[in-house]
């Protein structure tokens with residue numbers, strides 16, 4: 001599972017930390033590889049934005065080990081699911097997706113469990129906004145991460161039958 005946004009310091013690291021925590025709680029860390037990356041190179045090697053990690057810490061998610069990196073061609077070999085936060089992320093991924101990629105490139109909120117979140121379609125970029133943009137990101141991410149994990153678990157169960 002690779003989560004992708006623009007800077008890899010706000011939205012995709014949030015998805016990375018939340019989804020990783022849910023995967024660990026369900027004892028699936030050995031079966032699901034979780035990572036995140038960005039399509040822009042401004043923050044390479046940087047830890048997540050302080051506003052992002054502060055909000056996440058309030059809800060019990062640790063992102064202190066995460067560092068920004070770019071999406072790379074080999075990500076398409078390694079990940080069956082590459083999840084974008086908004087339409088720009090998806091277009092950028094489509095531009096670099098190898099023609100023979102057989103995995104899934106999807107919008108994160110298409111996995112939302114709450115219809116109002118699914119209708120919102122995109123996780124809005126919080127970088128230039130106020131504090132409540134960051135808690136909105138977490139609200140949207142927690143809901144979509146739970147739905148995505150249920151989807152993956154159902155797929156793993158089908159595969160093992």
Ligand code: 4NP
Pocket residue numbers: 005006007008009010011012042125126127
């Ligand atoms: P992210 O947010 O894509 O959620 O990590 C952003 C972080 C930095 C910038 C843009 C978006 N930036 O332009 O530096």
